[in-house]
Amino acid sequence: MKSEFTPPIGTITQIKGQCISLIGNDIDTDRIIPARFLKCVNFDSLGESVFEDDRKTLKGSHPFDLKENKNASILIVNSNFGCGSSREHAPQALMRWGIKAIIGESFADIFYNNCIAIGIPCFTLPNKSIKEIQNNKDNKFLFLEIDLKNSLAKAKDLSFNLEIKESSRKMFLSGEWDATSALLMNNNLIENKFNQLPYIKFNIH
Amino acid sequence: MSQDTLFDKVWDLHKISKLPGGSDQIFIGLHLIHEVTSPQAFGALKDKNLKVKFPDRTVATVDHIVPTDNQSRPFKDNLAEQMIKTLENNCLEHKIRFFNIGSGNQGIVHVVAPELGLTQPGMTIACGDSHTSTHGAFGSIAFGIGTSQVRDVLATQTIAMNKLKVRQIWCENQLSNGVFAKDLILHVINTLGVKAGVGFAYEFAGPAINALSMEERMTVCNMSIEGGARCGYINPDEKTFNYMKNKLYSPKNQHWEKALTWWKSLKSDEDSIYDDVIKIDASKIEPTVTWGITPGQSIGINQQIPLVDELSHDDKLLAEEAYEYMSFKPGQSIKDIPVEVCFIGSCTNGRISDLRIAAKVLKGKKVSNNVKAFVVPGSEKVANEAKQEGLDQIFKDSGFQWREPGCSMCLAMNSDKLTGNQISASSSNRNFKGRQGSPSGRTLLMSPAMVAAAAINGKVSDVRELFSK
Ligand code: SF4
Numbered sequence: 001m002k003s004e005f006t007p008p009i010g011t012i013t014q015i016k017g018q019c020i021s022l023i024g025n026d027i028d029t030d031r032i033i034p035a036r037f038l039k040c041v042n043f044d045s046l047g048e049s050v051f052e053d054d055r056k057t058l059k060g061s062h063p064f065d066l067k068e069n070k071n072a073s074i075l076i077v078n079s080n081f082g083c084g085s086s087r088e089h090a091p092q093a094l095m096r097w098g099i100k101a102i103i104g105e106s107f108a109d110i111f112y113n114n115c116i117a118i119g120i121p122c123f124t125l126p127n128k129s130i131k132e133i134q135n136n137k138d139n140k141f142l143f144l145e146i147d148l149k150n151s152l153a154k155a156k157d158l159s160f161n162l163e164i165k166e167s168s169r170k171m172f173l174s175g176e177w178d179a180t181s182a183l184l185m186n187n188n189l190i191e192n193k194f195n196q197l198p199y200i201k202f203n204i205h
Numbered sequence: 206m207s208q209d210t211l212f213d214k215v216w217d218l219h220k221i222s223k224l225p226g227g228s229d230q231i232f233i234g235l236h237l238i239h240e241v242t243s244p245q246a247f248g249a250l251k252d253k254n255l256k257v258k259f260p261d262r263t264v265a266t267v268d269h270i271v272p273t274d275n276q277s278r279p280f281k282d283n284l285a286e287q288m289i290k291t292l293e294n295n296c297l298e299h300k301i302r303f304f305n306i307g308s309g310n311q312g313i314v315h316v317v318a319p320e321l322g323l324t325q326p327g328m329t330i331a332c333g334d335s336h337t338s339t340h341g342a343f344g345s346i347a348f349g350i351g352t353s354q355v356r357d358v359l360a361t362q363t364i365a366m367n368k369l370k371v372r373q374i375w376c377e378n379q380l381s382n383g384v385f386a387k388d389l390i391l392h393v394i395n396t397l398g399v400k401a402g403v404g405f406a407y408e409f410a411g412p413a414i415n416a417l418s419m420e421e422r423m424t425v426c427n428m429s430i431e432g433g434a435r436c437g438y439i440n441p442d443e444k445t446f447n448y449m450k451n452k453l454y455s456p457k458n459q460h461w462e463k464a465l466t467w468w469k470s471l472k473s474d475e476d477s478i479y480d481d482v483i484k485i486d487a488s489k490i491e492p493t494v495t496w497g498i499t500p501g502q503s504i505g506i507n508q509q510i511p512l513v514d515e516l517s518h519d520d521k522l523l524a525e526e527a528y529e530y531m532s533f534k535p536g537q538s539i540k541d542i543p544v545e546v547c548f549i550g551s552c553t554n555g556r557i558s559d560l561r562i563a564a565k566v567l568k569g570k571k572v573s574n575n576v577k578a579f580v581v582p583g584s585e586k587v588a589n590e591a592k593q594e595g596l597d598q599i600f601k602d603s604g605f606q607w608r609e610p611g612c613s614m615c616l617a618m619n620s621d622k623l624t625g626n627q628i629s630a631s632s633s634n635r636n637f638k639g640r641q642g643s644p645s646g647r648t649l650l651m652s653p654a655m656v657a658a659a660a661i662n663g664k665v666s667d668v669r670e671l672f673s674k
Binding site: 024025026028030031034035036038039040041042043053054056057079080083084085086087088089091106107108109110113114117118165166167168170171174176177178179180182183184186187189190193194197198199200201202203 | 227351365430433435616639
């Protein structure tokens with residue numbers, strides 16, 4: 001496990017780190033964090049249990065157990081990553097293990113939203129580029145520098161144009177990825193909406 | 206971009222603003238919470254010194270962790286006890302309506318809200334649970350959210366979200382005898398794939414959908430998420446309104462007429478525009494069973510597990526992973542594969558009609574000696590109704606264990622789990638590796654009638670053969 005965990009706050013413009021590749025499509029949130037670890041009232045101790053069952057099965061050879069990945073922080077995945085349950089415990093576990101950004105072919109909707117809400121930017125790249133990173137001979141030591149302003153990822157002699165939803169990119173650059181404060185600002189509009197909605201009136205119990 | 210669909214109408218009605226980042230701020234009409242994904246959200250409220258904005262718009266119940274054998278308090282499992290206590294305290298502190306065990310209204314959140322009339326056409330509904338899509342069966346727009354968004358709904362009754370695209374799934378003709386809503390949705394997911402729905406809302410329509418009961422419609426919408434779609438819905442019709450009538454929390458007296466008038470105005474226009482339309486022939490669907498490790502890996506009961514060569518490049522890798530995990534051979538038929546555990550329950554198929562059909566199959570028959578079988582009603586209401594009809598006795602006489610309501614072995618957070626590499630025939634919704642509590646446990650998803658048939662024969666069977674006997 002890594003040293004003391006500090007959650008991200010404020011603007012996120014740049015992420016530098018070593019890549020860790022996890023190969024496979026449709027990796028679901030039950031695999032990222034099995035249900036028995038959901039018995040908790042805070043997220044604090046989830047980091048060590050990330051991919052618990054997959055890791056046990058692979059007896060030390062799972063990417064999250066390899067020594068050379070100990071300090072990795074940019075997760076490289078294939079398609080439909082994070083499908084299944086809506087548990088935010090999944091990105092929380094990844095984040096607490098040390099993941100700061102994810103690059104993949106595609107992400108499941110709820111997982112993507114959960115990542116954005118807790119400050120993990122998720123980028124997409126075409127299959128070919130993902131393979132290029134995953135098959136990189138020096139994979140062990142592949143460091144990427146992600147620049148959110150220009151949606152670019154650079155390594156020593158590689159460069160990728162990352163895709164990310166424009167709304168997410170803006171939120172990270174402005175530091176408003178934690179949506180609560182933006183939502184709270186429209187308090188009057190919320191009250192108006194509450195008073196206007198037809199069904200609120202006929203559901204007074 | 207879609208236009209004038211029910212989805213567009215409900216979305217526009219609930220839109221509050223465009224946020225600086227570009228996503229929409231959407232008002233949530235009904236917020237459902239349970240013990241697993243809410244404690245951290247309440248914790249965050251406290252940290253930020255925020256109150257619950259509209260406590261009346263949130264409703265709580267407890268389902269994921271509850272034991273189904275002995276529900277007396279304190280629970281044997283300390284952690285489970287701590288979680289339910291936390292929910293009890295949070296509801297008390299924030300004045301949130303809570304259906305606790307023994308209230309008569311407790312159960313799986315997606316079973317409870319519709320049966321109480323809380324789920325209504327035209328609403329936006331959110332819950333920290335991916336199967337919130339279930340509620341779309343009533344013509345509401347309902348989706349799962351993560352814990353940070355649960356916090357946002359508690360604090361503001363709104364969330365930030367990008368509008369989804371809309372795909373209509375038009376189901377032609379009718380399902381044949383012995384083929385159920387579960388088979389239909391498994392077939393749809395198999396046809397389109399588990400990621401086709403990413404970024405989409407699924408509108409289910411057509412003669413086969415119109416013919417479904419409200420409970421069957423819930424089964425279909427429930428598993429939209431397994432097809433990648435965050436929400437699934439069906440335009441409301443007379444069946445919807447009849448179901449809503451006289452439910453505990455449905456509009457009463459003069460409000461009922463007003464509600465009805467409004468609900469009737471809520472549907473996709475004849476000439477509405479969809480981002481995509483797909484046609485499915487319901488009459489071609491057979492009882493369907495999953496053989497792999499995603500809900501998309503399914504086949505008809507009389508088909509063989511696909512050969513590698515029959516699959517696309519992408520599906521190949523996953524199929525190979527599945528053959529190995531399941532210890533099945535490509536080309537092997539699914540029929541007659543022995544099962545060890547049979548589970549009837551979950552928010553997909555734990556409703557009264559599911560129990561009725563399973564009981565019909567089981568009546569006068571015995572569960573095979575090699576099978577452990579149990580039924581977990583979706584809610585206290587379902588359990589009571591089943592008891593009144595004598596279904597519990599039919600289950601028990603056949604050798605099924607009759608349990609208390611909860612999620613149970615759908616995700617195995619309580620003590621109902623597979624052990625080792627046991628194979629289960631399950632009426633739930635996910636066959637992911639390890640989903641049912643054992644890291645090497647194997648799950649075959651199917652309809653409740655098919656689970657009952659598998660229980661009797663001790664192996665995967667075609668329920669239609671039992672019906673005709
Ligand atoms: S029954 Fe299963 S899928 Fe449904 S809410 Fe419970 S755990 Fe989730």
